[in-house]
Amino acid sequence: MNSRGRAASLLEDYLAALGTADSAALDALIGEHTLLENPFLNPSRLLGRREIASAHDAIREQIESLDFDLDHCLGDAVRAIASGRLGVTRRGEARRDFAVGLVCECDDRSLARLSLYSDTRNARRWSDRRIL
């Protein structure tokens, strides 16, 4: 981590909550107008509490573990960019590692946008059921 700011802290909080499947912590970070972009999900663009909570539920069903290891993170009070690696273990499968980029924007209360960048080609998505 290179430079901390409120946005970077929120991003870290989100990644930690996702890794521990902490529903309450995740819900606290998501607002009515939060945009989540995650190519491991289908659809990959989700908007608002209901859609994103449904995605988090789907992830919990299928994913045994998720952990992020960020090597860089720069940001200010409202925006942050990070890069690093993501390890994913689906239930019953071997762990796979991916290079990831992350961008987040936040407002006064929650994340306004969280975009995850990764090459998902030849990677099974995190949920096979309909999220929406």
Add this chain to the structure above:
Amino acid sequence: MNPGEAFAAYCAAFAAGDAGAMADLFTADGVFEASSLDVPLRGRQQLETGLYAIANASRDIHTEIRLNFESGNLGLFEGAYLAEVIGGGGRLDGAPQRVDFKFVASVEMRDGRIARLREIFDTRPLHPEERPRVFPMNRRTPYWDGTVAAKCREWSVYNNMYFPMVYSRLPYEDYRALLDGVTLWDVGLERQTQLRGPDAQAFLDYLCCRDMSSMRPGDCRYAQLCDDRGQIMGDPVVLWPRDDIIWISHGNTDITLWARGIAMNSDWRVEVSEPDVAPLQVQGPLSLGVLSKICAADLAAMKNYTCVDTEVAGQPAAVSRTGWSGGFGFEVFPYSSARAMELWQAILDAGEEFAIKVTGPLVSRAIERGVTDTGYYNNCDMNPLEDLNAGLVDLDKPADFVGKQALLEIRRRGVERRSVGLLFDSPVPRLEWFWELKDPRGKPGKVRWATWSFALERYIGIALVDRAVDLGETVDIVHPRGSCRAEVTAVPFVGRDG
């Protein structure tokens, strides 16, 4: 230079296709990583070569930086990259193939230069086609697992085998690798019709309309085979790797079935079979360096269209100075496919220092060089006197051959058509079946090949036209996306080094 200035300069040089300017931005040991690359580019030479191929694989390139943060020697960027792929064949609806994606990039600087540039993005939307489900009506080559691991995404069917054609790179990247580096092709679907026995050479001569009687062990020779009506069955390369083995290494026609049918119940003392021989092509100027590391024979001493009986990676194999690239390269024919993936991996390992790339055959380069492939199933009733290689037909050779009487009659009546090159005046889609053509006198013809030429920077083709059509004349073509005109020209379009 700070990270933001360096990344802006990099984007500008990329859009201009200026690999030297891009490489100049990096430290001597600089590293470039991207989701679309199998391995990072390291050091000045790899950066310049690799970035040249990537940047020049697309046109109309726009990069937009939408968010950035910098701190000391580190810069992080979010942006969008928009570009049109050159030579990609286009989409079925006629739209050009595009690579548009958003990305995150990190730039790490050292002494005012880029020490590491990493671009992270999702390549799934760039290659939306999953590997198609395949059924066992067709055979797999023994290198199947290797081609899937190398991210093949489009297959054809050839000799009832899956033919890996297009991998997950931009066409120009593969083109540059073939012209400047080295490429490995799975052509295990090129089947060998093996002839053995005291009449093997005479029987070969009977099958071919080129004189094969002067061939000797160690020779290779391009040949054409006809049916009894004088229509082309195929245009294989014949190899004589061992004293008692002749191979007709044929294209997409079952020459073994044809030859066995002719030999059956005849007086020919010949055994015809299809051995378990699945070749690989190692093509490009660095192919000698790769194969010399793992081949027992002195490949540097080999002349074009010769072959040698040797070992490659400890496996008995024939190696020939042949290939479908129209340039320098080799084909490796292991005498058994029992250890095929070991051979595949050994070539990849030997090629690592040469940045070897697994590719399909490069149609663009083949057509530029006038290298085609004619098969009975799709030859459109063409006889060899109408083909680009008509000059190799020897109707005066002493021996009889299949189709000789028919071809003599065609020659007596006058050959009606000939093969010519085309320079299209506008973009054309990928050729998936022959297109109709009309010459200036209203006579019909067929466009049999069409592709983007990276060398000429325009679309080119090869057509069968009326004999009266002269070079420089203009013909009208109807293709699935509309119509266009093309100037008739000579083939090949470019020289060996062009």
